[in-house]
Each structure stands twice: as C-alpha cells, then as structure tokens.
Amino acid sequence: xxxxxxxxxxxxxxxxxxxxxxxxxxxxxxxxxxxxxxxxxxxxxxxxxxxxxxxxxxxxxxxxxxxxxxxxxxxxxxxxxxxxxxxxxxxxxxxxxxxxxxxxxxxxxxx
Amino acid sequence: xxxxxxxxxxxxxxxxxxxxxxxxxxxxxxxxxxxxxxxxxxxxxxxxxxxxxxxxxxxxxxxxxxxxxxxxxxxxxxxxxxxxxxxxxxxxxxxxxxxxxxxxxxxxxxxxxx
Numbered sequence: 001x002x003x004x005x006x007x008x009x010x011x012x013x014x015x016x017x018x019x020x021x022x023x024x025x026x027x028x029x030x031x032x033x034x035x036x037x038x039x040x041x042x043x044x045x046x047x048x049x050x051x052x053x054x055x056x057x058x059x060x061x062x063x064x065x066x067x068x069x070x071x072x073x074x075x076x077x078x079x080x081x082x083x084x085x086x087x088x089x090x091x092x093x094x095x096x097x098x099x100x101x102x103x104x105x106x107x108x109x110x111x
Numbered sequence: 112x113x114x115x116x117x118x119x120x121x122x123x124x125x126x127x128x129x130x131x132x133x134x135x136x137x138x139x140x141x142x143x144x145x146x147x148x149x150x151x152x153x154x155x156x157x158x159x160x161x162x163x164x165x166x167x168x169x170x171x172x173x174x175x176x177x178x179x180x181x182x183x184x185x186x187x188x189x190x191x192x193x194x195x196x197x198x199x200x201x202x203x204x205x206x207x208x209x210x211x212x213x214x215x216x217x218x219x220x221x222x223x224x225x
Binding site: 004031033040041042043044045048050058090092094099100101102103104105 | 120145147152153154155156157160200202211212213215216217218
C-alpha cells in the first residue's frame with residue numbers, strides 16, 4: 001500500500017517548455033487534489049477532482065490544466081512553463097470530504 | 112484575504128515541555144479543522160482533526176482545542192520530543208462551499224531542542 005505517489009520527484013524546465021506531473025493513489029479514494037507550496041505561502045489549491053470524471057478550479061488555476069485519467073490517477077499539466085511556476089507541487093487524495101492524504105511532492109524549477 | 116492564519120512563523124521549545132501552536136480563522140462557515148505535520152522534502156502528513164461540534168480532541172501526546180466564539184484553535188503537544196520538529200499547518204473545511212476544499216494556513220516551524 002504505497003498511498004499517494006508522484007512522479008517525477010524533481011524537474012528543471014526552461015521557460016516555455018511543457019510537462020505533466022503524474023499522481024496516483026491506491027487507497028480507492030474518490031477525490032484528488034493538486035496543491036503548490038511556495039515559501040511563506042502555505043499550501044494553495046490549484047485544481048481538484050471531487051470524483052472520477054469531474055474537475056474544478058481551486059485558488060490558483062491559471063497556467064495549469066488537469067486530467068482525471070481514472071479513479072487512481074490525476075495529472076497536472078503545465079503547457080508553457082513560467083518562472084512563477086517554480087514551486088513544490090503536492091498531490092493529495094481523500095475519501096470525499098474527509099481527511100486528505102498527501103504525496104511526497106515534485107520540486108519544479110523553471111529557468 | 113487570509114481566512115486561516117498562523118501568526119507565529121516559528122516556535123522553539125525544550126524537549127519534555129509543552130508546545131502550543133495557534134491558528135485563527137475568519138470564516139464562520141468552517142466546520143472541520145485539521146492539523147498536518149511536514150518534514151523537509153516530504154509531503155504533509157495528517158496529525159489530528161476536530162469537528163466544530165466539539166471543543167477538544169485528543170490523540171496520544173496531541174490535543175486540539177477549538178474555541179468557536181473566538182474563531183481560534185490550538186494544537187498542544189505534551190511532552191514535546193525532538194522528532195516533533197517540523198512545520199505544522201492548520202487547515203479548515205468550509206461547510207458552505209465545496210466540501211472537498213481545504214484552506215491552509217502558512218504554517219509554523221516548531222523546533223524542539225534536546
């Protein structure tokens with residue numbers, strides 16, 4: 001039982017490049033989330049998926065797209081990376097409205 | 112507009128003493144509160160939660176107190192251990208909006224000195 005896994009762990013992009021962050025959970029949770037954490041800013045919600053087939057914007061969705069591929073997987077795509085998207089990205093999952101469980105994070109640097 | 116505030120960026124305590132981490136909120140629609148602990152280079156891990164219908168929840172060395180009238184909650188760690196050194200995030204769920212979204216504070220770095 002791995003919980004929530006994220007790939008890659010680290011990534012360096014040049015401005016304008018695109019990439020997809022992958023997230024998978026094996027807890028059979030319905031809901032999944034993407035957050036970013038910046039120094040002094042706490043965790044901010046980018047997008048979430050309350051259930052398979054649905055996605056909704058969070059607090060900071062601009063510059064990102066998401067895909068809920070199936071119940072297990074929820075990916076985050078940066079179409080044209082910008083230095084402002086340098087951050088640590090966390091994926092989380094929950095059984096509906098209860099406690100969210102987080103993955104280990106992806107550290108992204110955009111130069 | 113910061114709805115969940117952790118006004119102390121850092122806290123330092125001696126091993127064996129009590130650690131008290133504080134959190135204030137402004138949204139009266141918050142009905143469920145959680146504390147997460149985060150070590151460097153790891154994801155946040157769930158620690159303890161409390162529903163707004165309660166004023167206290169205890170789990171081992173960790174106790175969360177909720178004062179709804181003051182819109183204030185606190186996490187008590189007794190006794191504090193060096194392994195408790197981490198960033199602690201307070202989070203809250205809004206019963207009036209989407210029940211799936213949590214609002215996080217900015218975190219408090221706890222350092223427990225041996």
